Amino acid sequence: MRSIDEIKAILRGESATSPADPDLEKEVAALKTVAVAANDQAFAKHLWCVGHTIEALKSYLKAYRQLQAREFFEGWCTLEQVELALGRLRPHFRDHWAEFRLAFIEKITIAIQSLYPYRLFLSPELLEESKICSICKKPVTVRITCGHKIGEVYDGEYCGRIITKFRVLGSALVRDPVQKYSVPFNIDRETRQTVDHYNYSTVEYLLCRWPEPWLNWDIEWTKALHPKSRFRPLSRNDKCPCESNKKYKKCCFSREGILRPHVIFKFHYKLSPELETTEFSN
Amino acid sequence: MLEQTVSKITTEPTNQDLNYWASRPYLRPETQERVRKAEVVLVPREGFRDQEVRTFPVRTEEFYDFLKTALSDRHAVDLAIEDDEYKELALHSALIELGGMVVLAVVVPVVVNLISDYINRRAEASAKKDELKVSFDLTVVEQNQGSARAIKIAYNGPITDFLPAILNAVAETPRVVVVQTPPPPALPEAKPESK
Numbered sequence: 001m002r003s004i005d006e007i008k009a010i011l012r013g014e015s016a017t018s019p020a021d022p023d024l025e026k027e028v029a030a031l032k033t034v035a036v037a038a039n040d041q042a043f044a045k046h047l048w049c050v051g052h053t054i055e056a057l058k059s060y061l062k063a064y065r066q067l068q069a070r071e072f073f074e075g076w077c078t079l080e081q082v083e084l085a086l087g088r089l090r091p092h093f094r095d096h097w098a099e100f101r102l103a104f105i106e107k108i109t110i111a112i113q114s115l116y117p118y119r120l121f122l123s124p125e126l127l128e129e130s131k132i133c134s135i136c137k138k139p140v141t142v143r144i145t146c147g148h149k150i151g152e153v154y155d156g157e158y159c160g161r162i163i164t165k166f167r168v169l170g171s172a173l174v175r176d177p178v179q180k181y182s183v184p185f186n187i188d189r190e191t192r193q194t195v196d197h198y199n200y201s202t203v204e205y206l207l208c209r210w211p212e213p214w215l216n217w218d219i220e221w222t223k224a225l226h227p228k229s230r231f232r233p234l235s236r237n238d239k240c241p242c243e244s245n246k247k248y249k250k251c252c253f254s255r256e257g258i259l260r261p262h263v264i265f266k267f268h269y270k271l272s273p274e275l276e277t278t279e280f281s282n
Numbered sequence: 283m284l285e286q287t288v289s290k291i292t293t294e295p296t297n298q299d300l301n302y303w304a305s306r307p308y309l310r311p312e313t314q315e316r317v318r319k320a321e322v323v324l325v326p327r328e329g330f331r332d333q334e335v336r337t338f339p340v341r342t343e344e345f346y347d348f349l350k351t352a353l354s355d356r357h358a359v360d361l362a363i364e365d366d367e368y369k370e371l372a373l374h375s376a377l378i379e380l381g382g383m384v385v386l387a388v389v390v391p392v393v394v395n396l397i398s399d400y401i402n403r404r405a406e407a408s409a410k411k412d413e414l415k416v417s418f419d420l421t422v423v424e425q426n427q428g429s430a431r432a433i434k435i436a437y438n439g440p441i442t443d444f445l446p447a448i449l450n451a452v453a454e455t456p457r458v459v460v461v462q463t464p465p466p467p468a469l470p471e472a473k474p475e476s477k
Contacts, residue, residue, distance in 0.1 A: 086409065087407040087408065087409075091406050094406075121374075124372075125331070125374070127333075128370040128371070140343065142363070143361070143365050144365060145347065151344075169371075176377070
């Protein structure tokens, strides 16, 4: 069994062992059991942070594998898991963000998410009627709580609320969802199978130029004029293809081209000459 | 990314002061009394999607606990709901929604600072902190012997703008006309105990 320092060296990338090594989580759990038995709350919390760092790095590597296998939706969902793990971790582990490569995976996760074509999401409206504390499992009401605070760590476990009774009041299509995984897909009328109708060419462009998950790159979003010939013939009352939600006649009609999002990639490593174009528009 | 969010703040007179909330028929007399005497009251949204429910935004439990912890030794904080009727509504957007609150004018500076502190704490969990949006309704009540000046300040916009926007709105509240508060309905008289 490794010591906490050896485990942390793996998370820093100083060892050949991958953060996805399944033994790592078991070893941290064992250390945490000892810390909790000794009522060493500070160390138990630190071990929760280390365990959650493993989870974030592991999810990141999984997302990378899924993307390279062109499992785009699965990769998207795993990137959301990275985002959620980092969100829980940040208030407790901010000082170690760069040390354990969390700043790196956060930057890359946000950048990849911005390259995805998903714009609208299905989102339920939930009426949460009763809940219990995830730590002590006692019922929680607004005035009578168990004393465990949401987002804190007790006995090396994260405190949240478990909803025990809820009702769905409705659902909506939204741009900025709480759950990013609720992506709507088309259904094939004949086979009734889900059809992934999205265009992943921007993500694809990146993946062809990103051979290792720890290689660093950046993107810069801007806008550029695109020749009108690249778009289907537009009438004045059509929706403008620049995604402004305005009518074409009131938007890009009088411009020389269509002003659309444009991304510039900056790869901080050597690309093969045939892949060196670093700008992409769709 | 490339989208811009426009902040929206509205200020309008309202009759929904502490007496209004203390008179809601779904409150028991003892809760009505506490709400009437409170200085900060979190109030529910009524009739979402025509449902016969009173709802608070998700994580109100946490916000209420935050306010109670910060204010309880100096100011009375309460909710216009019974404990067994308390329900949270989880909606779609990844925004920090605080819902409605009614606050006596004398404690507004303290409460605005606390709102700011709470929002910043919540935002810390986000990698894109400056892109978050915030929404809340703050009703400021100035009580004066039977009449009350109540102004509802509603904010929905970027996290980066909310503090200056709300401070400006609060600073301008004295210009709003006085709204006469209707007297609260009489509480049912206590029946004499049978001997």
